[in-house]
Amino acid sequence: MTLPNDWEMVIGLEVHTELKTTTKMFCGCANVFGSEPNTNICPVCLGLPGSLPVLNVHAVDLAMAIGIALHSTIASSTFHRKNYFYPDMPKDFQISQYDLPINSGGHLDLPDGSRVSVERAHLEEDTGKSTHLGGSGRIQGADRSLVDYNRSGVPLVEIVSGPDIRSSAQARAYASELRGILIATGASDGRMEEGSMRMDANVSVRKPGAPLGTRCEIKNLNSLRSLQRAIDFEALRQVELIEGGGTVRQETRHWDEQLGETSTMRTKEEAEDYRYFREPDLVDLVPDQAWQDRIRASLGQMPAERRAVLLARLDDPTSSQLDALEVVVDLGFDALVISAIDAKVDASIALARAANELAAGIDNIANLTPEAFIATLKMEQGGELSATQAKTVLLEILQHGGDPRTVASAKGFEQLSSDSLGATVGELITQFPEEWSRYRDGDEKLAQFFIGQVMKLTSGKANGKSVIAELQARR
Amino acid sequence: MRTAAAIASDVKSGVTSAEAETRISLEAIRARNEKLNIFLFVDEVGALEAARRVDERIAAGEDVGPLAGVPIALKDNMCQVGVPTTAGSRILEGWLPPYSATVIDRVIDAGAVPMGKTNMDEFAMGSSTETSAYGPTRNPLDPSRVPGGSSGGSAAAVADDMTPISLGSDTGGSIRQPAALCGLVGVKPTYGLVSRYGLIAFASSLDQIGPFAKNVTDAAMLLEAIAGHDPMDSTSLPEPSPSLVAHVDDGVAGKKIGLVRELYEGADDDVIASLHRAVEVLRDAGATIVELAVPEIRLGLSAYYLIAPAEASSNLARYDGVRYGLRVDADDVAAMNEATRTVGFGAEVKRRIMLGTYALSAGYYDAYYGQALKVRTQMIDAFRRAYHEADLLIGATAPSVAFEFGAKMDNPMAMYLSDVFTIPTNLAGDPAMSVPFGTGEGGLPVGVQLLGPGRSEAQLFAASRVLEVADGRS
């Protein structure tokens, strides 16, 4: 969406991601989603009197991996306490990082070539979760709240971009690319719907060249779609407000997906005073070169590189191949597709099957070995399986495991022998002399007619390419 | 009451049983606790169970540990599973921790028998045990006077022969000062030597748990039992428990001991007199005495009264009525927090929370808290320079002998000044101990303070032992 009258929107994004560690940031409680309330807590993450935090080294490794993937400078860092009262905070302070974060000065390059600066990516602990009773379930109008501390103490990395984003589409692209990177580093599962990745958007508007306008923060956007819609709404709201003679108030706003609008949560008459001071129960983090190098060496390729590698395997890709490529990289099937292409499987088929069938069965991807994938596609390519049959075989293997030949046989996808195919074609030539005559004279369109007839006669067991080969041989 | 060492030896050899010793302790507590208000909770059932377990294990031929069957009192800011733990405050009245502090696990592993939880200034904020929400503790040597604080109950338990040993905590002098006022040995270990896991926090960068005992050897035994790395405490020193008991009789021959003016000037005459006699004893025992000035010490009080309340204001935020302890209901949660804390905290705690919140608040951080952290660096450097001139330092522990109830309660500053000689070592992180030497006004005990560089506890014990022998108490 372009704003009217030359207005420019200026956007910065803050993304919080939960880290995919086994245990929480400062204690050995399980870091899992969906447990019964208050079953993964201990004196530390409940903030009981006398409890003390001890840092999870895996969380540090993942934070550094994120920093490296975002081209940041990794520095010695300390932890600070951010002090405020809120019932989902067991200690009524959050252990976070303040003026000495572990990662700073990074950037993210988007597929369209633009670059967004990443000012910092620091470690902090998550809070508990409250549900509100009475009223609509939202906080306004509730009479009571219930708190679950399972999430309290889950490790987070907060990634803060510079105010470099100029459109909601660019914001969406940034969030999408960042998500791909977080998944590729192993730091996050990127499941926005489960809250493992949450986005806040800082939005302001100005005329080009003018100083930055007052910004509003839209908190807790949990899908790419709502991110984009919320930004567009908010930017336009601010423009209309200013053009109507009003001024934008600095405030926090909430996006309502149903109503399609942002509304004010509260105006901060005074900014909250967090009284940051260095966390005395933790010591400094000094990641030496050897530690950083170890993380760097263990990092796989990021989405941008993987896209490039796969792209290089394609000759003059069509737009549907490019679309499939995006999906394949996003889902992490690029290595599989590359090994199929290297084994002489047709790139189109490999991309299509990965972007569709493998995507559908992604939860059970472990059931499909690369060998089985390649073998299935080769059967399709060689005419032993039709496209439909190949898709079925893949989905079947994803569900229950197995190898292609056994599965195809069990499903009755017997190979149509070239003899019986030849006999079938021969019959049809006799049956449709006119059509055969026209085909023989060069009317290629009739190949499809004959393929259709062969399929009818063989209950779909024939392979289109094999039929064409047979027709051409008899011309 | 016999020494801890003697009890342990007799229990292990079968001369007596853990249960018998526990009953003696219970009897003493029953007889005098009401008058002196030393124990907030006497764990009669738990103690007898623990004692019987010790006896069973001994009967089975097991090695039960160096403190076998020794009754021990624990300051009520150490979490003990299933035992009421209040930190001397109404806000935790009736709270039963679901876990135990590391030090409590360690004393039990060493065979000791926890007898109960002792009275203290509320959240360890005080120097007389007068700020406890459960009434003051009386000094057993003179019940019209304070036992000192904040670990007044733990000091009094030992002074009154209810238990031979006890644990306290020291943030600005809260073990050493009561030790001096009650005539006991009291040790603040090197910061990080003893785990803080399970210690209800006051000022995280200053708090340490340490022993009270009537003699140096018992204190060394107890400190050995609790010291050493704890993976549950990130500020815990990496090494295991040091050997201390074996070095108690090392003596001081050839040692240089620095008499630091800033560690006794302003003290009462009787205190200074004891100190000078102690210095002579050490000289006679072969130490060289040097006079040192460490002027940075004078900044200690101000720095402490910014750093400690700042950390405390944050550590005490969790007492909000949501998850445990007192709740005073209100229509919304913020009002509930406020009502709970207003009712649940006493005046001194509120004062320090306010002071700490102010020192950290926007616009004041750099001038107050930030500056105090830099003063801390200077204090550390100053002590390190002093330890180039001397192996140990000596001074007074408290400016006077035990004072009367109410003497300092009207004027917080006056109370804060009680800690002027002890605070600097908390800021530096170095160890220090108080050992009784001589008496002062009214025949009340005077404590002399020995200080050493980080991890020098063995030397401190050795020097204390020399004084103890000369003072005729051992």
Next chain:
Amino acid sequence: MGSPLRREDVAKVATLARLSLTDAELDQFTDQLGQVLEHANDIAALNLDNVIPTAHPFGLINVVREDVLRASLSRDAVLDMAPDAQDGRFAVPRIMGEAP
């Protein structure tokens, strides 16, 4: 001697700290805290620009633990402590305003 603290400052701090003070307490605290801060002014006045604040007195760094599970508390043990609980969760009176 006037206190370096104003009554309004103390009132603001009390709100930040979730403490409610009576008028008498407000006056008394303003006075008492003021005295402590007078003393603290001796450090506020020092020029310590080149001094680095101390983190840990003995320079500990990189204290971490392995990402290994430890037993959690039982939910009953935890909710037994709660002043008010419902449906396995801690219950509080209504929250006015979202988290900062």
